[in-house]
Amino acid sequence: MVSDRTQGFARTLIIVLVAVLSVVAGYVLFVWFPGDLAELLGVVLVLATVGAGLQFGSRIAGSLYPTYNVAEVAVEGPITRDGGSSPLPSTPTTPGADDIVEQMERADEDDAVDALLVKLNTPGGAVVPSDDIRLAAERFDGVTVAYTTDTCASGGYWIASGCDELWAREGSVVGSIGVRSPRFTATGLLEKLGVEYKQFVAGEYKEAGSPFTELDEDEREYLQGITDEFYETFVETVAEGRDLDEDFVRDTEARVYLGSEAHDLGLVDDLGTRDDVEDRLATLLGTEPRVSTFEPRRGLGARLRGGASGVAYALGQGLADAVTPDDEVEVRAER
CATH class of the missing domain: 3.90.226.10 (2-enoyl-CoA Hydratase; Chain A, domain 1)
Structure with a gap:
């Protein structure tokens, strides 16, 4: 098994080598090859290339010799x-x-x-x-x-x-450990503004929970039933995952x-x-x-x-x- 010191030396060596290659590549591509017309820009691009090279080298070293x-x-x-x-x-x-x-x-x-x-x-x-x-x-x-x-x-x-x-x-x-399903109603606001809400739907509970209609008792029971099902799933999940009694979890009452x-x-x-x-x-x-x-x-x-x-x-x-x-x-x- 390779020691931590050896791995650290290998990571440093890889980063240095990649940095040197980046300097050479940057100089050739952006300073020497373009000639005098791009010398100033070339220096900037060389530095950018070195930075990118160091980052790339660090990734290579990290993948070969992870530090974590x-x-x-x-x-x-x-x-x-x-x-x-x-x-x-x-x-x-x-x-x-x-x-x-x-x-x-x-x-x-x-x-x-x-x-x-x-x-x-x-x-x-x-x-x-x-x-x-x-x-x-x-x-x-x-x-x-x-x-x-x-x-x-x-x-x-x-x-x-x-x-x-x-x-x-x-x-x-x-x-x-509980579930909530918030709902707001805007029926009073619509009435004050003189706006009437009309919707054409198919299915008795399609509009259940709409903020623009009053919630009747059947819709309330329907939506509460969904919330209760989520809650039961939550309780069972916590009880199993945390090795707790389901009744104890319910007794916390969220x-x-x-x-x-x-x-x-x-x-x-x-x-x-x-x-x-x-x-x-x-x-x-x-x-x-x-x-x-x-x-x-x-x-x-x-x-x-x-x-x-x-x-x-x-x-x-x-x-x-x-x-x-x-x-x-x-x-x-x-x-």
Whole structure:
């Protein structure tokens, strides 16, 4: 087995060799070959080529001599299929469920990865995207440890039930094992505006839940039945994945608990910091954990859109802070 020192030397050698080749290639292509007309531009292009070469060399070295044995995948913010993208500037979004599943599957296919570390800081979200992420964690062929920093609620806890262990901080918010199906009605507004809503439908319950019609008792029972079915699936999934009694899970009544109480109830396996989680991974793996953060693969267009969204959000937030008096700032907590 090749030692870590030998692997480190080999990685450095590969990067240096690729960098030297990049310098030579850049000089030949952009300085020597074009002649005097492009010398200034050539220098710039040489530097760009060297940078690209170093990045390429690092990837080659990393694939041949990986420096990690643990892949970390983050689930942060509301859980949606596409990451909650919006045409309007808002809080920069995190990857959607499909991207997170892709990261987990890529980690599973990576021969260097022996463990999956799932970082959870989410109030929950859509049912099916949450279950897709849970299934990806469950399919991972190796150790899977989830840990939460601030919040692991609802869909976040659904995901955690697919992991071998769940860690939390004493002050983390954990639980909310329940389902909600929000509905709003705009019938009063339409009446005030003098607008009459008409819709031609086929099927008795096609309009059930429409915000432009009153909800009758049959429709209420129908929609509540769907919500109840989701809830039963949630309870069964958590009970099986976390080795808990179904009646106990139901008795939580979708409450949230601080990490210390969640640990006492068995909703969390252990309490600790990120360092404590890595110590646990060392015990499970029998070797020092070396963590690499896996991120979604995005094309240039997606990266540019993400960067523009972040800039727009920062600009809007800065303007809001500038015009909002200190005594009018609200502190809001979301579950």
